[in-house]
Amino acid sequence: MSDDRTFVIIGASQAGGWVAQTLRNEGFEGKVILIGEEPYLPYERPPLSKAALLGEVTVDSTYFWQQEALDEANIEVRLNTRVTAIDRDAKEIEIEGGDRIAYDKLAITTGARVRKLPIEGADLPGVFYLRTMEDTLAIRAAVKDGATAMIVGGGWIGLECAATLTKLGCKSIVVEAADRLCGRAVTPEISDWMYKFHTEHGVDVRLSTGIEKFEGNGQLERVVLPGGDTIDCSIAVVGIGVIPNVELAQDAGLEIDNGIVVDECARTSDPDIVAAGDVTNHPNDLLGRRIRLESYENAQNQGITAGKAMLDKAEPYSEIPWFWSDQFDANLQMIGLPQDWDETATRGDEASNEFVTFYLKDGIIDGAISVNNPRDLRVGKRLMQGKKQVTAAELVDPETKMQALLKR
Ligand SMILES: Cc1cc2nc3c(=O)[nH]c(=O)nc-3n(C[C@H](O)[C@H](O)[C@H](O)COP(=O)(O)OP(=O)(O)OC[C@H]3O[C@@H](n4cnc5c(N)ncnc54)[C@H](O)[C@@H]3O)c2cc1C
Missing domain, CATH: 3.50.50.60 (FAD/NAD(P)-binding domain)
Structure with missing residues (x-):
């Protein structure tokens, strides 16, 4: 069945790329236009401060999808193209130079820029x-x-x-x-x-x-x-932080509050516009508050949520935030955004740079940071997700099998 609608995505990076791919994965047969001001196909940013800066990877190995995959999915990618305005009444966007593109649905995935x-x-x-x-x-x-x-x-x-x-x-x-x-x-x-x-x-x-x-x-x-x-x-x-690129959305009259305000399905205050990634302020059910995240996993998964919402297949997105960083030989990982814990428990040995520190609130894990111990962190995430009751003494005890705590 053919579909004559046009879905436009502003911001051809991680969140935007996932919106586009999701539209195709979900069977959308209309036109998908992915617009980005950078000269590259959607690429991963984490290597920029790690392997790419070391010179260990080529530019195109950082692409999420090579050009052939985007062609195969029939995603029209316009690079070096800056969107300058969103006209919500006409349902058009304007690009630098003045050309306008009509949309039926629009995704804003404009990310953030450096402060x-x-x-x-x-x-x-x-x-x-x-x-x-x-x-x-x-x-x-x-x-x-x-x-x-x-x-x-x-x-x-x-x-x-x-x-x-x-x-x-x-x-x-x-x-x-x-x-x-x-x-x-x-x-x-x-x-x-x-x-x-x-x-x-x-x-x-x-x-x-x-x-x-x-x-x-x-x-x-x-x-x-x-x-x-x-x-x-x-x-x-x-490296003193980033500012979400909200100006297009703001000028178009969308609700803004430290990011574009979206609901749990990545929908903005306009029924035809979704937003995803670093640029959004979204509710997180598991944390019980609204957050704006600057993380790889969020850009991907909220992008997928936004793509589904464009097709009226909205599914609430709520995940425990997860972030990682590599510094020298240390792999750091973090779950949650611990705020008001009443107890901490460190499992492993800080001096040998292999440990996890858990943050507990009323006996439930509220977040954790691991250094070179992703395994225990992963189990910690499941304990947090399941709101399992644990004690600090159990967590620090090397005899405790983390998996066993899950069976509660
Ligand atoms: C150096 C670095 C290292 C990182 N390391 C990690 C890590 O180890 N772990 C982790 O979890 N996360 C990491 N991150 C964060 C992660 O990369 C980001 O959260 C993710 O890139 C966000 O994706 P996004 O698509 O929402 O936004 P962005 O990646 O910011 O992409 C937005 C895109 O929109 C484009 N755009 C903006 N305005 C317009 C416009 N008007 N017209 C056209 N295009 C426009 C921008 O040029 C950009 O290409 C790192 C980020 C950086 C910069």
Whole structure:
């Protein structure tokens, strides 16, 4: 049966790519147009601060789908194309240059962009941000063995970058304005572990330290710290967070609140428009609150939910948030967004960099962070999902079989 509808997706990255694929997987036979401003097919961002920055993978190996697969699925991909407006009354979008494309249903998967550092010298060559493949290729081209790399921001991106640049032979210095690393995402104990771990791997971590300005004659040469001290460096990578790309949705009058407000099925306040990925503020039933996530798994699974919602096959999306990070030889994984736990339990050995810290609230796991122990974390996720009653003593006891706790 032929279908003459056109479904348009703005943002050709992970969430957008999954919306498009889901439409086809679910049997949609109309036109699917996936529009992205970047020059690449939808690609994975996690390698940008890891294997791709190390130069271990090629650009096209980061693509979720090669061009043939997109052709086979009859998905029309328009790259290097920026959408400038959404006209909800006419049900059209406008692209740079003025052309308009009509839609029957629209998905907004515009993700997020880096927060810029508003200080003098931030536009000098040698000062980088890290969000796109172009950023990674530019940093990689600028890295020289033995160079000093200043990393501004001790969050996930900053720490991954510090690890990778150290592996590439740089002397990495991380300056973090707060008094601990990754403060928005992890507990003080894990911040302490991160500090020790990075320091042991040769990273110079400076907490409670901001920077005043970048200096150099046509090229970054040094940073100036607030008291006037300077540090010579030839590269700086700024990782101080991202801003959701909500402007198109906002200008079109959709509801915005730290992201595009969607329901559990990724539907916006307009019945013909869905949104997914880093750009959304969505309800999470399991956590009992609304959240905006910057995570790989969310971009994929909410993208799938959004695709189904476009076909009126809406299925509520609610998962325990899961995130991972690779830094040196440590694989960190995190479940939940623990907020007001009353007890913690560390299983394994922090000193040997193999442990899981669980956060418990009223005897139920509210979240966990693992270092080189994904197995126990996975079971922890199932315990959390099933709201199983456990004690801290059981979790820390190496004799306890985690699987056995699931049988309760
Ligand atoms: C360096 C790095 C490392 C990461 N590592 C991890 C990790 O280890 N684990 C993890 O879980 N997550 C990680 N993430 C996060 C994960 O990659 C993101 O959550 C995911 O990419 C979000 O996908 P998205 O499709 O929602 O948004 P994005 O990936 O931001 O894609 C949005 C796309 O929309 C395009 N766009 C925006 N506006 C317009 C417009 N007006 N017109 C056309 N196109 C537009 C953008 O250019 C972009 O291509 C990492 C992210 C980065 C940057």
